[in-house]
Amino acid sequence: MKPPVLIVDDEVSLCGLLEVFFEKKGYAPFSAHDVRGALARMEGPEPLMAMVDLSLGGESGLTVVKSLMEKWPRLPVVVMTAYGTVEKAVEAVKLGAYDFISKPFEMVFLGKVVEKAVATRVLEDENRELKEIIRRQGVELVGQSEPVRHLRERIEAIASSESTVLITGESGTGKELVAKLIHQKSLRAHKPFVVVNCSALSENLLESELFGHEKGAYTSAHADKDGLFAVAHGGTVFLDEIGEMPLRTQVKLLRVIQEREITKVGGTASESINVRILAATNVNLEDAVGQGRFREDLYYRLNVLRIYTPALHERGDDPALLATHFLGRKGHGRKRFSPGALAQIREYAWPGNVRQLENAVERAIAFSTGEVIEYLELDAATPVAPGETSSGASENGVMASANGLDPTLNDIERAYIFWVLSQHHWHKPTAAKILGLDISTLYRKIEKYGLKAQT
Ligand SMILES: Nc1ncnc2c1ncn2[C@@H]1O[C@H](COP(=O)(O)OP(=O)(O)OP(=O)(O)O)[C@@H](O)[C@H]1O
Ligand SMILES: [Mg+2]
Numbered sequence: 001m002k003p004p005v006l007i008v009d010d011e012v013s014l015c016g017l018l019e020v021f022f023e024k025k026g027y028a029p030f031s032a033h034d035v036r037g038a039l040a041r042m043e044g045p046e047p048l049m050a051m052v053d054l055s056l057g058g059e060s061g062l063t064v065v066k067s068l069m070e071k072w073p074r075l076p077v078v079v080m081t082a083y084g085t086v087e088k089a090v091e092a093v094k095l096g097a098y099d100f101i102s103k104p105f106e107m108v109f110l111g112k113v114v115e116k117a118v119a120t121r122v123l124e125d126e127n128r129e130l131k132e133i134i135r136r137q138g139v140e141l142v143g144q145s146e147p148v149r150h151l152r153e154r155i156e157a158i159a160s161s162e163s164t165v166l167i168t169g170e171s172g173t174g175k176e177l178v179a180k181l182i183h184q185k186s187l188r189a190h191k192p193f194v195v196v197n198c199s200a201l202s203e204n205l206l207e208s209e210l211f212g213h214e215k216g217a218y219t220s221a222h223a224d225k226d227g228l229f230a231v232a233h234g235g236t237v238f239l240d241e242i243g244e245m246p247l248r249t250q251v252k253l254l255r256v257i258q259e260r261e262i263t264k265v266g267g268t269a270s271e272s273i274n275v276r277i278l279a280a281t282n283v284n285l286e287d288a289v290g291q292g293r294f295r296e297d298l299y300y301r302l303n304v305l306r307i308y309t310p311a312l313h314e315r316g317d318d319p320a321l322l323a324t325h326f327l328g329r330k331g332h333g334r335k336r337f338s339p340g341a342l343a344q345i346r347e348y349a350w351p352g353n354v355r356q357l358e359n360a361v362e363r364a365i366a367f368s369t370g371e372v373i374e375y376l377e378l379d380a381a382t383p384v385a386p387g388e389t390s391s392g393a394s395e396n397g398v399m400a401s402a403n404g405l406d407p408t409l410n411d412i413e414r415a416y417i418f419w420v421l422s423q424h425h426w427h428k429p430t431a432a433k434i435l436g437l438d439i440s441t442l443y444r445k446i447e448k449y450g451l452k453a454q455t
Pocket of ligand 1: 140141142169170172173176177282309
């Protein structure tokens with residue numbers, strides 16, 4: 001559908017001319033010749049822009065401008081004035097008109113005014129859409145406990161600062177989530193948020209990822225590549241697990257922070273960058289400095305602002321709140337916890353923090369058949385049937401560790417026994433045969449691991 005354009009002018013011949021002009025540009029113009037006609041047109045869809053003559057016979061076009069602005073505050077309205085009545089045009093602009101143009105005007109000039117008005121409008125719409133997407137994707141920091149309230153205040157307080165932030169806290173406590181929130185609440189929100197996991201890559205790869213490389217820097221570097229600091233231009237770079245960054249890379253990072261410049265691997269020219277740096281660690285950086293694994297100067301550069309994500313067991317009744325939140329999000333609002341399951345959630349210590357809780361709820365949803373979740377698999381690995389996926393599943397697809405850490409042999413044994421049992425409707429003689437155990441050993445292990453059939 002061609003975007004509609006509203007033309008309001010009592011001069012019918014000028015309307016005709018403008019209609020031809022807009023049609024040629026690919027718009028769908030429609031004209032009105034007086035206030036009443038214009039108001040009638042306003043029952044239709046919102047135009048892309050409007051052209052309004054300020055003197056409509058005996059009536060004032062300002063009435064039309066006012067109504068248009070009330071109905072569609074973002075509509076660009078260009079007012080047309082007769083020669084020598086600029087004050088009226090100024091009044092219209094004060095009412096919210098986008099621009100004015102004096103009659104008689106050259107078509108070329110009109111073309112420019114229209115182009116500018118439309119471009120502004122399109123840009124505004126785009127921005128609104130983006131904001132809406134951000135709002136919808138908007139991550140949430142769930143929790144009502146005192147430490148979480150404090151965390152929220154701290155995020156608000158430091159979001160608008162440009163300083164480097166060091167986020168500390170145990171694994172799974174929401175460090176990355178906090179980093180995202182800081183970005184989203186900052187002036188950089190509409191620019192990229194780039195995450196780099198410093199422990200996942202080799203030294204060379206990490207440097208090439210961060211700083212980019214020039215063609216020929218390695219045998220595999222067939223073309224120039226921008227680093228993430230360049231990709232994140234105007235936005236935020238989140239350096240996760242900064243404590244694992246190799247010492248050589250630390251030196252380069254320090255230079256980036258001090259000089260706001262990067263040099264591509266294999267290159268000589270430096271380019272200036274505009275990023276805010278957030279870093280997270282679950283190791284104690286002070287200790288790492290003491291042991292010579294982390295540069296002291298870099299530590300001081302990163303530690304300008306500090307934020308701590310508390311462990312889940314420090315968060316009062318938040319585990320229940322979070323569990324309900326995850327259940328609502330992943331269980332599509334159809335499932336609920338039994339009082340027993342809630343008690344279990346409240347009593348458990350959650351060594352793997354929010355991530356463990358999230359995984360436990362996800363698994364409970366997957367394993368529960370009815371609407372009520374009676375019980376959560378907590379203190380050890382929970383099996384995932386081969387082929388099934390679960391966010392907690394490890395590569396072998398058979399099991400996942402409960403706390404997001406590597407499973408112990410006991411975890412694996414427990415998970416495997418549980419899985420075989422559940423595959424065979426808890427028929428212990430069959431399970432014992434498959435497991436290669438005699439039945440009394442199986443009973444002992446069931447007892448040892450506290451295995452129960454889930455309903
Ligand atoms: N307060 C919270 N409200 C809602 N979701 C949360 C909250 N805290 C953490 N989460 C969720 O828990 C999961 C783990 O959080 P996140 O990845 O941010 O932790 P982390 O501290 O970076 O962990 P790690 O050190 O293991 O990388 C994510 O899915 C995150 O969205
Ligand atoms: Mg993380």
